Amino acid sequence: MLKEYLKASKAWTESYLASLLESPNAEYAKLYESMRYSLLMGGKRIRPILTKAVMESLGVSPEPYKEIVCAIELIHTYSLVHDDLPAMDNDDYRRGSLTNHKVYGDGLAILAGDGLLTYAFQLMCQNKVATPSQQLQCVLALAKAAGPEGMVGGQAFDLESEGRHIPLEELQVLHRGKTGALFLAAIEIGLILSKATPEVQASYRTYGDQLGLLFQITDDILDVTGTIEDLGKMPGSDEKQDKSTYVSELGEKGARTKANETAKAAKVALANVDGDTTILEALVDYLVHRTN
């Protein structure tokens, strides 16, 4: 059942994303092409799907709020484009295709990232159904999560820590910024658009915290156990770069134990919620068993 849900939700997200970013003139056409290249390269679309699933679990249709629900995927895409640059992770492949800068050059890749990031906020403001107050709360949640207090902070700390063995406590700060903040924002946006009560919000936030952590632990495990076919990129890049990961800190078995504990905590958080949280719980299992 989850498999069909994910497939349908991914298709829902991607058909909307494909309708975006048409160049307003011939002069900017190359920039728009490069933005679309990375935005439509595929991927799990897990962040907008998470927002969608939160809304549906609380009985609210995401359909009228597409701009706001899908904007987070533009932010995620921009972060990958910049992360792949030679000055950062220096990756040639992403999802089985050449990375943005390998196709368009470093300069345009930087600008494509800048463009995707900025356009995400434009898109959120252009929804006509949410109240201005809801929209503003969503923009704020996304900006805080994506910016220096969140994802950019985590990325910078990651960059600074390369080649240094960092203790588990710092690793958690790193990932709470780098991955967790955006996962949490996906949930927050769903809660804002669903007008959830503070009590419900607290339960979902705990779920979101654990889900983000789980995503990162399984990411680290996949970098050791995954195949190039499944991942669409070379495994083993963390070890090559001598990066601290949950696997390097806890061992593969320890990391799996941590993943299972985290998965359990995520499910427990939703135990007392009134709505239908079947999909959100199945998402946890999906992350535990994912192969890419």
Place this chain on the structure above:
Amino acid sequence: MLKEYLKASKAWTESYLASLLESPNAEYAKLYESMRYSLLMGGKRIRPILTKAVMESLGVSPEPYKEIVCAIELIHTYSLVHDDLPAMDNDDYRRGSLTNHKVYGDGLAILAGDGLLTYAFQLMCQNKVATPSQQLQCVLALAKAAGPEGMVGGQAFDLESEGRHIPLEELQVLHRGKTGALFLAAIEIGLILSKATPEVQASYRTYGDQLGLLFQITDDILDVTGTIEDLGKMPGSDEKQDKSTYVSELGEKGARTKANETAKAAKVALANVDGDTTILEALVDYLVHRTN
């Protein structure tokens, strides 16, 4: 009189900017340091001053709206940090100091730019005085101006056009994006916060269009006639890079004529406005005669 106004407004802007961007933890300290390095490097602060001057000309105090008025300077700063990167203009100096990437490395400079850009939107949402609807309009105006339809589009077109001689018409598209859009947004934001009527808005927008153009023409002239002391960077970089400019297209004298015509059009646009537009008109003359 304008000189004192600019000095006081610059001080007003900079004392607010200096209060921003304290790192929330030790792990992100380097990122925040690099963002502050570029944000507090000086500069004319012309964009927030423009918003401030528009509001004051319409009888509205900018003081309660500092977050919204000053956010544009974070966007401008991010654009310089990314523009200076080796993959873009490859500049070592800016305002007489080393550029961000020369101090912090290319990776952190990319992230500092990303952080400044994202934080600008967070900041705008954090103002407590404007209505949600006003705030949302301001975020939208800034995102449109800064994003792929505006500044990022212009930058990308500029990058694509390097070494190619582009005709005057395309040059105007380029600069309307690269410089003009953000100038216009500075004015729009002032109009939104002042609740200006559509008629007043139209006059100010024409003024803003011409002012942005004037800024670019005088920028091109300064690249030929300016000194390293005044500019804080090497003049002649446009010619070195074989860039099309108003000077290369019209000659120095032709560019000066164009600057004077544009200045006149900017002033004419404000002729029938009710408010006190003395400062806004003086700003036009200031741009015509600027040495940096």
